[in-house]
Amino acid sequence: MKFNFIQSLDFASLLIITSSVFIFIALFTSHKEKFKTFFILRLLVLCLLLLYLFNPVIKYSTNKYSELPWALFFDNSSSIKFHKSPSLNSINLGIDNFLDQLYSKNISFISHSFDTEVKSLKGKLSGSGQTTNIGNIAEYISQNKNKLAGAVIISDGIPTEGVEPSLAFLNSGLPIHTIGIGNKSSLIDIFINSIESPTVAIKNDRINISAEIQSIGDINDRFSVSLYDDSRLIASKYVELYGLGSKSIVNFQFQPKSLGRQKYKIQVSSVSDEVNISNNKQNFDVLILKEKYTVALFTGSPNKNTSIIKKTLKNNNRIEVDHYIKIFSNKFSTPIKNFWETSYDLILFENYPIEPLSPNFIRILAKKIISQQSGIMILAGPNQNNKSLEGLSIIAGFQIQNEKTADGDYNYWEFSDNVPDSENLPPLSRKFSITSIDNNTSDIAIYESGWTLLARNINRKIRSVIFTSPDINKLFFYKNELTVFSKIFSESINWLLRSGVSSENFFRLNRDYFQQGEMAYLSGTKVGHEDDSLGFYVDVYKENKFILSTNFDMNMEKSIWEARFRTPNPGRYSYNVHSKHNKEIVQSTSFNVLDSQIETSQVFLNEKLLKEISASNKGKYFNWNNREFIFGEMPQKGKQEIKANVIIFKDSIQLLLLILIFICTEWVLRKKRGLL
Template identity: 25%
Template structure:
């Protein structure tokens, strides 16, 4: 307690005693004993009130014991069952869970991991992916300030994500890997990886890169083959040995027919090979017979130009050429869409030609745009010119109808710099994104599209959209979501087809370990999103001729259906909107591939290195007898007595209020009883 507060309390006690003596002792002729009682009660009341007004603070020290944590992380992927280790894992988990000495020493937490990390000990061994680096990244956030030795039960084979040994170093906890497998090396041929473009163009050739590997000691001879249906279209003899255990093949295949073409790559197994699942890989290529050419017209140098080119060309069906207005005018017939970046009077002839030929365009208007020129040449909108600029954030319009919007976190994106002032449209338009100033939503469009007399146009009112693509990568660790958003916009603007009331988003082909998700949007006759519709998809397996139906589920402003449980095959589907009596059909392929079945052994060396670098110990699943004793007897993991110091105000002490009430009540009662009131 500070000295100043102590002085105030002493003064309060003297003052309270002086007042009490003055009131009852000065010229008092009553009974002396009764007077002393009254003085004491009045002193207690006044002193308590004065102390409450001073409100001194006292330090409180609380002592408590904190046990170390014991994290038990269990691989829940299907590779555990494929390696026939699932029963051993269940027995070990049961043993650890029932160990009384472990429970007494540690706070035990169970986690399962595969594609996701879950705080549970329920195991199915059915996960299609193993994302180990996500496990260590999430655990490091939970246990970054505590002692948490971790029992890591896994085969150490990761099918997705970054190298988990790096994430384990940031976790900074002792690791005790339990290795699900043995050290026996089997002869194994494997197609390690196939690199193939998603699209190819009709009557051209597309490249294929195959990474082949071999585990074994003797020399082997095999053949690498590629089939289209039942027809062999490529064959090469491959030689492997103990020293020559890998090979990279680069080849080209012809694209002679439009549509989705499914291929099968086969590395012929040898006679004593145990695992032949990883000798085969399927891949699909969509062969298209045309390429959309897009002109990106600008007289400026700006990072936005690079963003549009990279994002649009992420779809190989698109080709973007950056040109100046006069060059674009000379090649007018070569392009299907024009992106006009911050137009000025040098764009006049080009924009007049686009209007005359009803060619679709996207106009980006921002701080370097000549608004007087746009007001003069535009027939559909006029800018309020204030010569001021403003930063506007984007707010998604969930009722946007022309195409399905990618579910991006627009509110986390940096603001776009634009001209301050309203835009007045003389024609009907659809708002894709609204302007948002700080946290205030507006009804002003930041990005709009409109369709008049068969011509489609877009208007973006801001620059520095390149920062959006960068922020999307920060949010999702990938450019894919943002690029799909731009792709949907470009696909809509580049097309002159009549707007559909039912839009479906899906891939032409899916890998066997990939989630098969479809999204759909349905609109009423006024092209307003209909959230009351019932959507059903009828899926027919083209090989087995079986048919199944699934219902879509409404999520935000779209309907979704998960078809991940369908087996690998070729499918024809039909989506039906029951109330609107509309439907749409298509096809997709699910390729036969299970990443979890590509491994024959546990990654023993990596797991042992993980234990060594973290000052832990590794164990094979068949030899875990000493695991519990090692954890219990390790002196690094002890219960720690901790203290917590806090400052408590006297005003929070309820007993002082009780003392005031009690002393006042007793004083009143005694005065009343003795006839002094």
């Protein structure tokens, strides 16, 4: 320890000090019995003030020796529990024995587990980690290398996320040993990696399906790949699989026979030792359309709804409309003979009939509808009443009730699924009061009074729809986040025609379920609006909570729209495809995200990586069965810390407080003795 003054003494300072001492001695000699306490306090204050004046410095140092621990990192990812040898239970027993030997050899250590992140080891390994990020260990070592003697990584060496470990561990500055767990041969897994197919096709046209089959593990055999239409086998082929992550392409070609969204499945045969057979099959949809749909539109008297309905139908280039406008009692704008001679996919009655149709007309119409399997849609008009639909309502599967309705009496209503919110919907008047004839009817929208606004019916494969308000034109001009007119009219047309023509674009994910963190690919075929040139975007929701959004890009080579996004946490999600032209929802479809199983597809010992990590950091690699030999490579290390300490009296707050205490004490004593 050293003691010295920062300030040097000059003559004036020395004179002041000497004079002060002599004066103090003289006063103390003459008054020491009476004021002894005050002299002591003043002497202490004087000494402290002198220390402040000359600012002496005390320097001293302390030595401290501390042991440096070894950092142990145990792999807790899912792949650890899938190794046949050693088992997870055997690994946990081996870890307990390993730690006990470290204690017995007085080797200081700290234990961690790692998967997606590095954390303190608490209890036994569970193999619950969804991914393996070995690069995080390198980051931890870099941040704490001055506090560690070295590191030991116990793992199977299979990184499934993060940076390339062999690069992350370069020049860490510490010895890093590795212990490899598991067998070098991988578990076997065969799965359908992706399916490429058109999202829209024409009935009886040949369509091409391509499936990418990937195999992992020690495989070298032929497997069957089958294409199903629901449960009906369409085609089957054999493919040679070689494992080790190799991929094979299987192509199918067939002619769809049914209209609408048809569900197909591709399935590959499995093997007895396969780790996961749920990914051996994938479902996908293809929208099968007719080249043209013919619609007969009957109008009793043109009104505000007529032009809107006709324009909406003609905007779709797959729909051909024959418009029959009633001119006289037995005459239409288009000869009625043309109607009887033409096969129609849909017959739409708009403000027609105004007067009840004759029984003979009803009878012939019913035969035509049944033989041609035509859909029926009835849209209430301003010139109709309950009697207008006598006879026709029975064909459509509805029954008219004699409930009087007043013109101009508007009622609030809502969709059965309450989407969108009923508070935002405009009130509508009611023209017809209907009930269903059988249990094949479903109400899509209802009035607050309980009467039906929009209903659908299926009877002997004949589909029918009725809209009981004459105010559908109001919905056409009503806009909100979900276009109500589209939900009422366009979706009804789509349902009646058994097709997706109402949405012109049909988009599909490359799989019907995903693992967490996988990339999902969404593609769609452009069918026909000029406005689609502006493009599309997709929003992803989970239980009505917005998750993410991304834009589509046009693949010019394949003439399809494509988008991709990384799947979030496990759960059931839905995606909404929007047109950039009017923000309208083109399609809404659900999909599932499962817990990540990426670990299960890579279960083997990657000795190469573990040896590279050890070799680049002055460490050694050991197999799990030879782990006891590592103790000779783990010497106990420590570090000596020499700390220099400096005490400067002028900077001491404690010294200043002490002076104030002495002065205050003297002041209190003087006041008690009456000296103030």
